[in-house]
Amino acid sequence: MNNDILTVKQNLGIVGNSLPLQQAVSAALQAAPYDVNVLIVGENGVGKEVFHKILHNYGPRKHNKCIPVNCGALPEGTINSELFGHVKGAFTGAIADRKGYFEEANGGTIFLDEVGELPLETQARLLRVIETGEYKRMGSNEIHKTNVRVVAATNRDLHEAIEKGKFRQDLYYRLAAVTIRVPALRERPEDIHLLFRKFAADVAAKYNCPKISVDDGGRQFLMAYSWPGNVRQLLHLVEEISIVETERVITSEILKKYLPDFESRVTSAGGTHKDSYENGFGPGEKAMLYKVLFEMKQQLEEVRAQLGLSDTTVQSTRPVRQLQQARPVTVDEFEEQEAEEVTTVPSVSYTPASDSPVSTTPSGSASAPTPNNIPRTLEQMEKEAIENALKRNDGNKRKAAEELGISERTIHRKIADYGL
Ligand SMILES: Nc1ncnc2c1ncn2[C@@H]1O[C@H](COP(=O)(O)OP(=O)(O)OP(=O)(O)O)[C@@H](O)[C@H]1O
Ligand SMILES: [Mg+2]
Numbered sequence: 001m002n003n004d005i006l007t008v009k010q011n012l013g014i015v016g017n018s019l020p021l022q023q024a025v026s027a028a029l030q031a032a033p034y035d036v037n038v039l040i041v042g043e044n045g046v047g048k049e050v051f052h053k054i055l056h057n058y059g060p061r062k063h064n065k066c067i068p069v070n071c072g073a074l075p076e077g078t079i080n081s082e083l084f085g086h087v088k089g090a091f092t093g094a095i096a097d098r099k100g101y102f103e104e105a106n107g108g109t110i111f112l113d114e115v116g117e118l119p120l121e122t123q124a125r126l127l128r129v130i131e132t133g134e135y136k137r138m139g140s141n142e143i144h145k146t147n148v149r150v151v152a153a154t155n156r157d158l159h160e161a162i163e164k165g166k167f168r169q170d171l172y173y174r175l176a177a178v179t180i181r182v183p184a185l186r187e188r189p190e191d192i193h194l195l196f197r198k199f200a201a202d203v204a205a206k207y208n209c210p211k212i213s214v215d216d217g218g219r220q221f222l223m224a225y226s227w228p229g230n231v232r233q234l235l236h237l238v239e240e241i242s243i244v245e246t247e248r249v250i251t252s253e254i255l256k257k258y259l260p261d262f263e264s265r266v267t268s269a270g271g272t273h274k275d276s277y278e279n280g281f282g283p284g285e286k287a288m289l290y291k292v293l294f295e296m297k298q299q300l301e302e303v304r305a306q307l308g309l310s311d312t313t314v315q316s317t318r319p320v321r322q323l324q325q326a327r328p329v330t331v332d333e334f335e336e337q338e339a340e341e342v343t344t345v346p347s348v349s350y351t352p353a354s355d356s357p358v359s360t361t362p363s364g365s366a367s368a369p370t371p372n373n374i375p376r377t378l379e380q381m382e383k384e385a386i387e388n389a390l391k392r393n394d395g396n397k398r399k400a401a402e403e404l405g406i407s408e409r410t411i412h413r414k415i416a417d418y419g420l
Helices: 003-012 019-034 051-057 079-084 120-132 158-163 169-175 189-207 216-224 230-244 252-258 283-307 311-316 320-326 331-337 378-392 397-404 408-418
Strands: 038-041 066-070 109-113 134-136 143-145 149-154 178-181
Touching: 003 019, 003 051, 019 051, 019 178, 038 051, 051 066, 051 109, 051 149, 079 120, 120 134, 120 169, 149 169, 158 169, 189 216, 189 230, 216 252, 230 252, 378 397, 378 408, 397 408
Parallel strands: 038 149, 038 178, 066 109, 109 149
Antiparallel strands: 134 143
């Protein structure tokens, strides 16, 4: 990893080694010295806030002030006064002149968080101060000058807001001289465990409680989930589990209790960025494999339940646990094995989603998964997953790709590769 990026991450407490995150940090570092206005976009909870610090701390104004303003939290009645100041008597309660943030930040940076929430009237004032450096305090006609770099952030789709007449297009272009997109957590599954560990340590220190950790099954679970609330949701989850749960090693069964929407939120990552690495699996394909493996685990558990197998029995017959240990689905294992095109997975009796996982003998007894069944490779599982997705979607490749969390280009390639 580039040393500058590493230093920035360490200085600002940014956790994550994924390529999309590094690209965002790198873009901020590149833009920082140019003193241009920057718009930071990304879903809620992805970690946009810290990016204004990169832009300020590594830019030409670093020795001057940086003032963060949460536009969404300012009451509409006082927002102009907060941003541009007021003079004594401007409104009831204005007992003295007051500087606004644009005056305070003169020579420095102002961070307008949740900029999409600004009312149109304030947007007009903002446009003026950005274009000319001029503003008026509320209740006065005197023109003041300021020189401020504006960094703004939003989780709103500003293009949609522009279309609906809720955001000024001219302001948008002024704010977005450079746009930095912070990736959603599901686009960087390899960061999830790192973040989990960091938050677990922070929470343990904060509440003086034993630190939680996550087992391999739990790790896969976390990576298969789509995280609509992104990093903030993960942080809250770790906090809640640390406090509420008595177990300290967190399994997928435990996580299921805290993420009851899991089934409907299995990741569909990968469509939004580079979907294939040269040597094998791209993020979308990884996500699909996690999904397949997770389904397998669930089905094995159903088999266990139907056979009344205890944990001890299960361990002694090499089922779920061994599968977790040996199969290459954790990030580190995955990265190591990316170079190997095909990887053997411990054998299990697996029948794809739509069918029963249990084959029933004529006498009616179910056959348990045994290590002696035909070994299955990730390639085979991937092929089956694609076949099944195509069946479920009546051969519609676009829908199947969507369901699997891969791009259409990838599914076309896979269909050709596997001769489906
Ligand atoms: N890469 C990261 N490393 C460590 N902590 C992170 C990271 N990304 C986000 N966080 C933490 O997650 C929480 C949410 O991040 P942040 O407030 O920046 O989200 P946001 O993108 O501004 O969301 P919103 O649009 O809802 O305001 C914060 O507590 C932040 O410190
Ligand atoms: Mg924010």
